[in-house]
Amino acid sequence: METIHIFHTNDFHSHLEHWPRIHNFLMRKKEYYHSREEEFFLFDIGDFIDRWHPYTEATKGRGNIELLNSCGYTAVTIGNNEGVNLPHEDLDHLYDDADFDVLNANLYKANGGYPDWVKPYKIYDTKTGTRIGVIGLTACFSHLYDLLGWEITDPISELKRWLNPLREEADIIVLLSHLGLQDDENIAANFPEIDVILGAHTHHFLEQGEVVGQTLIGAAGKFGHYVGHMTLTVNVDKDVENKKAILYDFEEIPEPKNEQEQIAEFFEKGKGLLNQHITILKEPLLHDSFHETNLSQLLCKALREWCQTDCAMINAGLLLGSLSGEVTTYDLLKICPHPINPCVIELTGEELEKIFTETKGAELARREIKGLGFRGTVLGIFVYEGIHFADGQIFINDTSLEQDKTYTLALPDMFTFGHFFKEVLPHKHKNYLLPEFLRDLLKWELEKRE
Structure with a gap:
């Protein structure tokens, strides 16, 4: 009988305050199982990087x-977070110095073929000759990958394609799935091998x-709150008897x-690398999630100008602090850590009115948000540019809103993922402007003041 230990992490999202402890734990486990002459494998299932952390931002993930x-x-x-939150060039070189394999069967270069740093799968041999076939798949955000110069394909189609060689070459098949629990359960039900x-x-x-069915699914939450450990017992015929x-x-x-000290070192190293001068403010730019301020106005103005639209809106909760005196790249990361891109949508005046009416909802500003790229706490009030309200009317650039006219609206992409403005936005074409984040637009606007 052979015992195989598989340790796994996922969705760490650069929570490096957990890394020293987890690193120490994994090294001890590896040493322990090696001393017992038992097999040890260690996998990460994606989103290990997240550009909210200064060390990750400064190194574009290569520090991770x-x-x-x-x-x-x-x-x-x-x-x-690796795939669509890094510019093409940065992802293409993210793993230049990696001492491990990057396995992903559904990521391609735009002209076809896998990037040099990707394999669809790999066979790992244990000391007794057990062949473990490991394949990787990631979530299919095809439009976003396309905008960044990559091609992402349907993960299930790729799985079907590569399972045939895996069956022939491997005794045990392991899937690294950055797809989500529902997809994992469906895959397990339909691919018992x-x-x-x-x-x-x-x-x-x-x-x-x-x-x-016959498949064991594991997952370790987020942010390093857990480390996963699977134990497989394999008999002399290379069949898994227990898992x-x-x-x-x-x-x-x-x-x-x-x-x-290690946690502080990660942070301070990143902060030092981001100590790049942007501007010196003559007066402070203030933050308030529940009142319009000169800082929220500035970001909304930058969004509209960058996108060249008729109007724009943001939520004030995107900004997590104020700016004063000298402003550096680190300062902008600190107050706007979200991997959120600008987006442009064409809407009729009638559709705009429905959206603006919804933004005025009394409870919306205090709504707590998790996910969607948002790294703050509450949504905050909405701030507008090129839009104002007077005497019960809506004006776009000082002209009364026309119900049948088509307008262009710039907004943060987080509002386009199906959780907001559900009556209007889900079926509209979205023009995402990548790879810039909102903090890049803020930097662009501030640099114009130098």
Whole structure:
């Protein structure tokens, strides 16, 4: 009988305050199982990077890759934070110094073919000759990948394509899935030859895994709150006789020496690298989630000018602090950490009126938001540019709104993902402007003042 240990992390999102402890834990586990001559594999299932953290932002994620190297990861797949939140050139060089494999079967170059740093799958041999076939898949945000110069294909089609060679070459099949729990359950139900699915994307955690058919699904939540561990027992015929999953809670993992110093070092190193002068303000730019300020006005103005639209709107909760004196690149990251892009939509006057009416809802400003790229807490009030309200009327650039006229509206992309303005926006064409984030537009606007 052979025992194989598979450790896995997912959706870490650059929460490097958890890394020293998890790094120490994984290194100890690796040493322990090696001493027992048991097999040890370590995988990350995507979204390990997130550009809210100054170290990740300053290194465009390559600093995170050094961390994975230091722990001896076997392989990773990419998540949407790697895939669509980095400019093409930065993703293309993200893994230049990786000491592990990047496995992803549904990411291609725009002209076809896999990037040099990607393999669809790989076979790993254990000491006794057990062949473990590992394949990776990521969420299919085809339009966004296309805008960045990549092609992302349907993950299920790619899985069907590559399962045939995997069946022939491997005794055990493992899927690294940055697709979400629902897709993982469907895959397990329809592809029983997959022994293990390591999941991600929807931030779910499965304390003892989930068995669907013959497949064991594992997932370790988000932000490093858990580390996953699967144990497979394989007989001499290379059949899996037993498999089980557990999670280790971060809070129950022993603290390493100098944990706080290591955490501070990540932050300060990133902050130092982002100490790039942008401007010196003659007067402060103030933040208030529940009142319009000169800072929220400035961001909304920048959004409209960048997008060259008739009007624009933002939510004040996007800004998490004020600016004064010298402004650096780090300052803009601190007050606008979201990986949110500008978006342009064409709307009739009637549709605009429905949206503006909804933005005035009394409860909306205090709504707490998680996900959608938003890294703040509350939505905040809406701030407008090229739009004003007077005597019960809506004016676009000082002209009364016409119900049948077509207007262009610039807004943060988070409002276009189906959770807001559901009566109007879901079926509209969205023109996403990538790779710039909102803080890049703010920087552009401030630099014009120099």
